[in-house]
Amino acid sequence: MTTNTEVASFSELAAKRLPIAEKDKLASDVRLGMELSFGRMEDLKREQVAAEARVDVLSKKMQQLSTSIERRLTRTSYLQTIRDSVCAVQAAAKAAHVRSAESAKKDLSVLYDAYERLYETARQIEARHKFDVWGELRLETVVTGTIHDHLQRTFNSWSPTTHPHLVEDILVPLHRYVHLCDDGDLGERLTPFESLLHRTLVPCLRRFILTQWDPLADDLSLPLSRLPLSTAAAVSGDISRRLLRYVDAIEPREDMRNASHAVSDLRIDRVVIPWLPYVYDRAELVTAVRHKLCAVLDYWTPTKENNGKIISLLLPWLEIFQGKEFRRLCAKISDRLEAMLRAEFQFNAQRQTIWPFKVLVKWHGLLPFDDWFSIVKRQVLVKFLDYLRMWLEDPNANYAEVADWYWQWKQMYPPEIFSVEAAQHEFKKAVVLMAYALSQRESLLPPNA
Template structure:
């Protein structure tokens, strides 16, 4: 046993069991009493446990025994006293959300909205906010994974407390996590593919390897917590959360500083302008004083005489014995006879000071609409005396108030006297003065009159009292077009397509409105006409033509291609259906069908019949008729690509016991059909040959005479007859 004891001593030192060099063995203390005093129970209130103090003799004895023990190994922990009260619970970290409100809203959508309605404001769940703070994440089971393997739950921090205890090294990822072994687990051995697989080697090109961008880590230390973002988008999403207010205080303080210095800058600009005016006034005064120092005795005598004459004019003005025109002539004479004295005394200022009360007196009884030249002729003389600033001040104080007063009481529908007044103002006054008067008074009056104008009940159309202003106002009237369009558009909402009043209402505005105001109105009209055509059935007996004739009345306002589009959408589908249904009828009279077809064709105006869409549908209907007459079976083809018949003679009709004349086509109709099938233009030209109409087929010029087709030569030469195949070949080659 001594060897065993020596071994224990070498390992445990003073804590080894047994006797050591004559010392008595250490008495073991009861561990039960010490543990009772320092134990903790979660969630319960602990009562203090009294621990009896050891006797003094034993304590002193133990101290004597341990007197030679190294102080580093002495456990001098004192026991809790009798007055010590343990805490109910230890400190508890508050729950924190890993995701911001913006991220939770984008990830969970309606669920997060319902959570907010139930009182969720961030932090943990529950009444005391001590529940989980982060949504539970799960992982999808892999293919062929059994139930005995790991579950779907992810090792995550639901309360958000672990994130607060991470270090900077952990946040930056400098502490590497232990790599998981690629070897299969024991539980994977029973699988068919449970053997370890050799890692796949991936090869990259040099440009691909050089173009790789290293992962970015952004450490955000601006808030109470240190956050790490992998991109600027993630950082912006974190800023949008409730924890960070996106520098709200900083932006508020910046606005305060900007507003404060903005006032200072504005005050400095006003002070600078005031100083400049003072400098200019001082310069003028200096010039006047220098001129006064250089005057002679004769000049002084002339100034005195000028003062006497001006005083005489002032007395006449006080007595109202001088007119505004006479006053202007008098000051013009004084400036011409005594220019030096007139300049030295600044007599022009005195002249306009005397002109103001005279103008007010004369214009107070002036009637601008009845006699526009009376008031303007007298005041126009003053714009030749003084500068623009003095004259504008005279107008603003005397003439403009009278014009405004007259225009406010003026009815915009009585346009003739006002137009005459404005034209007189443009001739007598400066152009900018008249333009300002028009923009500030005339246009607002026209706009206010348009607000009360109702096209449905008003007997006078707006164009009657607005269009006369076009030569005077010009492009300034564009501000009135949009309100007019809105009123007309409101009327078209409940317009009956058979009512021709809408055509008369819109026609005056065709050349006035711009495209942005005209095209919406036209589209609304065509849509109403298209609906009326759709509601009108096509039938051979008792056909209602009101909707179609209403459409044709708009040919002078609507583009032909738009009208053809309405026919293609609303009319021709029903027309083809009615034609086929009639041809399928037992005992159908094909001569009546042909007359019906020709009647419809003659109904279309010539300019509309020349549209390619209309030609294509008419040619398809003719092809269906020929096929039914010849074979007695249906020809179900789309009108967009009808089959062109042989260029030989037309199909015989003897099988139907009908004369050939009743079903034969004219040469013009046949060429119209062929041109539609080949995509060529077939239009009449503005010329004739031997009294016959000349046509254009593609790029070729032709003339039709009975059953022959004559083609014009390329240069000088004679016209020659050609077959249909030669004609098409020539048209296509020439077209290219």
């Protein structure tokens, strides 16, 4: 409700007219005040946004600190669990005592159980917290460090031939807890486990190979096949040297000239080839074997009785030799076969000696075809054509017998050679000779004959 005094004041104010300049000043003051008010409001809003941002940053930092503290507490918890497991392994290692190589598996069983509990604990923590405990904490070194002395004592009393399963019994179970290098890293860098084997197993194994091992009687294949590649490579040179000693001891001259010795005594392959997978550098060994086999061939005179034995002696190596070693051995075989054919083989339709040719045929498929067929051409086909030409020049020759003789000889060759163009060309010469001789005889017949 408006009082009379207020009405009078309004009336006076309405009746009072302000000058225009004062009105403009008043309007300007009002605008300025409004602008200042709006500016202040913007500043307050910016201050509010900045304050909210600072609060968010502080909240995130608090959350990160909380997460970090939680992780540290968790890490402390599982580190304590791992520490307890490691202490259990160390206690089991101190309590274990290896009495002999034969009882090593049983004597170390408690220690191996402790390894398994440590490993499973690490895997459970990894599954729960996505953290590679085994790798990050290098727990592999706990295994290699606690087993070292036990392996040293075990292998010092170990004979690979007496206890061939020892490697499989006490080393293979450790593969679950350790890393091994692959083929590509072989020789580059040893893992802790491989370094352990180089200090414990390798010296004992090398000593046995070089001083006691009989490659013919003692089977090392089981323990060698269970070793890591780098460990097997460490004894590869010793295996090669031991095999070289065996090869060097062979006397081909005595064995080939002594009738009491069988060619089977020279079967180097039975001793050497089973161990070639464990010899990484074969060059020297293969060369030594090739020298011995070539020496055998130097004292070999091919006969139908000994040809099969020589093939049995050389065949395994024809599949192994490569490059120049293969070529040199094949050249020696070719020389001996060619010498036999020159001495023993001539064509005679009435009293033919066939066994030298059959000996040669046995080598088809063993020698490179070009080498084998070169012998055939020089020592068989040339003589064949000369004899055929001489027979056809005989005025009394029976061409039916000549043709039958030709086909019988042709059937004695391996059928597959006739798909080779060089062989077709050589046999075509015989057909041309017979066709020409027949045409010449027909031209000499009387017209009414």
